[in-house]
Amino acid sequence: MEEYSIVGKRISKVDAQSKALGEAKYAIDIYLPGMLHGKVLRSIHPHARILRIDTEKAKRLRGVKTVITAEDLPDIKYGNWLVDMRIFARGKVRYIGEPVAAVAAVDEDTASEALELITVEYEELPAVFDPEQAMLPGAPILHEDLKHYETRFPKKEGSMFGNVNYNAIIQQGDIETGFANSDMIFEDTFRTPKSHASYLEPHTSVAAFDSEGRVTVWTTTQRPHLNQVIVSSLLGLQVSKIRVIPCHVGGGYGGKTRTLSEPIAVALAQRANVPVRVAFSREEEFISTTTRHSAITKIKTGVKRDGTLVACRMDLVFDTGAYAQTINAAWLGALTAVGPYRIPHVKVEVFGVYTNKTMSGAFRGYGTPQVNFARESQLDKIAHDLNIDPVEIRLKNCFKKGDVQPTGHKLVSVNIEKTIIEAAEKIGWKKSQKNKNRAFGIACGFTPCGGLATSCIVRVNQDGTAVVNSGAVDMGQGLKTALSQIVGEELGINFEDITLISGDTDSTYFDVGIFSDRGTHTTGLAAKMAAMDAKSQIFDLAAEELEANPDELYLHDGKIFVKGVPKPLIPLKDLLSRSVFKKGRPIIGRASINPDTPPMDIKYVQGATSKFPSTYTFATAAVEVEVDRDTGKPTVIKAVGVNDCGTVINPDGAEGQIDGGMVTGLGFGLFEEMLIENGQVLNPNFLEYRIPTALDMPVLSRAIVESYDENGPFGAKGVGNSPVINMAPAIANAIYGAVGVRIKELPITPEKILESLEERRR
């Protein structure tokens, strides 16, 4: 990485100071004169017909300015992949917490009081909470009209039926032949719970119309431009009349990829004709935003006695809740299910299934943590049964560069082998355990990275400084810093000379959102391409002004050089200062890209090639765990994360992502679970919903191994998702090593360990 001046350098986040000083504005900091406060009335039944909503009393309460229900809005559904949800329930409610009405009032208390004055007459319907139950004939049906729902992927005949909203199959080789050729076959079922992204900042939006009928929405979001489009379609406003200003994001992790508070705020502001803020409470976050899909993973694996994987069949059920808003998580789960391994015979089938619970969606890892827990747990079991070192069995089967996925995707950057070796080394894998209740565990995997539409503009000013306008949002992960590094590197100017304008839909251009590790890899690619475009305009100008050959020019340290000539031809600012009054046009580089997106359909899998995801990142985690046999309590003592994320743009940022991802994985493995009884979330707060705290932290260490992805800027891939996926199986595997019990259902609580230990004793 020595060839780069800015890429690969440890540069502080550009917004570090404003956040540290408390100057960074979050959506809740937006306070407009005369602003009203919006509150949402939510369903108290998991499944019920709405017979009547009486808002008259609420409307008469002093201080209430407007009350709206579905009846006041166009009957339009939304959803990026499957169009199944409305702002407010219409006809029936499908989960406890579903929005039924909203109120805007002069203060929050008045708004809350008004909610209590709204009468909703329901006719309760039978509900279903378990996805396997929901797939059975005779189960209560959530969406009677599902068959006619619009999808953004080609519909397959019969793939949407009953409560099944999604079905895809990935195949390679012949699974039955594979099992026939195997020496041993392993069959297991694993379960992972519904969990919440648990960002600190709840969904908050402030909407204000101006006298020209244009609305500005300040919000917390990972996807301002898609919010703009969705608010437009839901409320019948032109896209051009909506401005979305994303404030600093107080955590997202995938949970801010929905459009939830925005259309409510806009609809209320439109009717009240004054600005309206809608700020969700923590409870609302838990009961009515997206969560990680709970999943049931059945896995049947055939192996040779030497540990060679021969066949793998996986059957996945993803519980989408009442609305399948992010059903592509199920697709991505299927895509990564059999793992980063060479397996000749593969069949993966995934079902997305409606249940009467809050919708599932994106959450760091995005479909993969569920399947990775299953597969990596089973692989550990296979290794133990075959008496092969768990490290060895992974090294023996893992992908190499150039391998082709069952989907036909050729992998251009793969260094998983080195992540396994380094993780084992760093945890001290070879050291034998003296303490009998303590053991190492290891797991590896891969996650999809990048793709979908984005754009970027890079202007170069008269003084040689640059401004980057990117539609992508920095949700705290340091994207603004990374994009600035990429542009600075490409332009050959100093990091300090770059300013990044991000997110505001008035000043930036379409980006589909920051999720699926597409920030650095895809929006970074657009930033690099826009910078290249600007650079070529600069070289043309230099060539014209100074009679040089544009092909022989390069930029470094803010100066233009001719290749092979050590003395600079001209400082960039001297060239560009002329462009204001004399020759030369304003330098405006542009890039607008849309890496191919496949239809989510079996046909795709049976031969089509595609760039979505653009690439994959690879990771291994190794942990050392001690189990208290008396209490069952597992303690993760050390954890090591090693990632192959291509060229690292900013090591501080990448390492922060690995550490953070491992902690998310730790929570997924040991603590986090939304407890739901008859559709009611029992622990909708941070007292009862346990995320890891400082006291739960192992000694964390991390490393990055090199690879170069030719479709990423300077070879970069993403690094947000893959560190999450290995912690749970590595911990589970270590627990097995320590005390000999294998827990197949997350989270791995002391109770489950104790119970298993007791079972073993019996």
Add this chain to the structure above:
Amino acid sequence: MEEYSIVGKRISKVDAQSKALGEAKYAIDIYLPGMLHGKVLRSIHPHARILRIDTEKAKRLRGVKTVITAEDLPDIKYGNWLVDMRIFARGKVRYIGEPVAAVAAVDEDTASEALELITVEYEELPAVFDPEQAMLPGAPILHEDLKHYETRFPKKEGSMFGNVNYNAIIQQGDIETGFANSDMIFEDTFRTPKSHASYLEPHTSVAAFDSEGRVTVWTTTQRPHLNQVIVSSLLGLQVSKIRVIPCHVGGGYGGKTRTLSEPIAVALAQRANVPVRVAFSREEEFISTTTRHSAITKIKTGVKRDGTLVACRMDLVFDTGAYAQTINAAWLGALTAVGPYRIPHVKVEVFGVYTNKTMSGAFRGYGTPQVNFARESQLDKIAHDLNIDPVEIRLKNCFKKGDVQPTGHKLVSVNIEKTIIEAAEKIGWKKSQKNKNRAFGIACGFTPCGGLATSCIVRVNQDGTAVVNSGAVDMGQGLKTALSQIVGEELGINFEDITLISGDTDSTYFDVGIFSDRGTHTTGLAAKMAAMDAKSQIFDLAAEELEANPDELYLHDGKIFVKGVPKPLIPLKDLLSRSVFKKGRPIIGRASINPDTPPMDIKYVQGATSKFPSTYTFATAAVEVEVDRDTGKPTVIKAVGVNDCGTVINPDGAEGQIDGGMVTGLGFGLFEEMLIENGQVLNPNFLEYRIPTALDMPVLSRAIVESYDENGPFGAKGVGNSPVINMAPAIANAIYGAVGVRIKELPITPEKILESLEERRR
């Protein structure tokens, strides 16, 4: 114009409602928490050496947060054409009103009190106020170091000397031969005063730094991007770290093309570390902002007995005041001096001269009103003396399409002939006057239009609506509306589907500023080109998706058609909605242009061709005036303005410009004059500085004649400047017709008429 759907339509200004409702934000409406108020200490001497500035007492005043002088800032001068001015005087002051120091305090009163506590020790120097005096040997020299000043035009040896800061010569044919071949020769001298643009809103800026060291400046300006560049260079800040947000402009007329309050606000905010507002008073506007150059125009014209113009020599002296900030006004005056006439032998020489008065600069008409008053007055005299109808003499000599200017500029759109004919018709020229004190007057002329660098981005959204990001500012003239019409026409979508984002340097791209009629013509051209670029991307996408030939497609009414097929191929929104998730990139059209700019040098005139100005607009005014022989009071009864401004984008807007321009010309002709005694402005307020009021209004009518300018969007030219230039000479000519006296010095006051009448009687 029937071929267009939106261009040529009477569409209300997009910001009409927000202005009518009082919602439009002007710079003075920006109020930031903790904001300080800045005040400027100004020179009390027209010319003096600064010996010492003592700010200690001021700094100690309670409530004062910072005091700055030139010593606190980098020693950097600025100026777009001639780099001769600083934010604060350094070493010496050159006019009464020049900034010497500034204070930021908790309120305006405290700031004013602090100014009184600053002691400046001056050593008075001899001053010069008359430009002809200033050109004489031995005159006090304002800029001793002038020779070494940087210029943005190539310096000619010996063209800057003494107080002469600018000299240019335009020649055609041989002037002496011309006079030798003439039957009669006329020689006259005309004088026009220093006058003020008299916009209602004084210069106001609010500057606020954020914790990352980036500053936002809310201001009232015609050129946000150039302000950004100039604040950058003056204060040593990177361009990318400055955001200029132009608020609604409360009138500009050229007077908001300087950078005056901005750097003071930024410098104070930087030191005080809190936001600072600097708002000029009306008096400050009069004594320390730009004014129209006062000018002395000597004109010697040779004609044939039949009225054919043979030779014209003009010698112009433009009084630049103490700083030649907009010396190109002198150049443009020279460029248009001999008028829109075919004259074989021409010599124009112009001098820009320093005097100890506030700087001169741009003001509607931009150099031409001064010379047009002279030439059109003299032409009337020639017509009378030759007994030729003033209308006929103009028609006989005026330019036709394809004629070439003395500068070598070929005129591609000329319809002045028709403006003369229509103006004469509309005023009722042929009707004989019965009342002896009443007469008609006519004058015509042309003004430069367009040129210099600009850029534009046009994005087309998923619903087929469009957003235009333009660096150009709407200063009330309706530019946002016009640009939206241009883009809508080019894209074939509805006007209502377009939103224009203008001016904010974070969300728009370089434009040099709105002056010299470059709004519709040049920034409009960029908008059209960006829309064309977007359209070609749309057609490529349509071709790819629908197997059409992109060359055969066109857009109309938001739908894509194949040429010759009446049924639309696909609605635009249906095509573009796919581009989010499926094929197709975000549609982002871009244009970045810089119509050639000439060096302001005799060499240019002697052969170089150039596109600057891009083109010319032509206009005629005809008036009917009655003079009260007892009081000398002239009353303009009727006034007609007819313009050739190419294709009209918005007739309401164009007609408003013509009416407004005629009123500005009326004030220039009859009322406005900054009375200056020993460098002191005696009438720095609207009580004593008289602009036309409702009571002074004639019956106004106006018309537009067609032409098509191939370098403008849909053939459009500008229309802001040319209506201004003809009123003063038309009125002067009418007064001559009415009472037989010819006033050669503006404004034409009753006193001057009375005095001339008395002189004639003697």
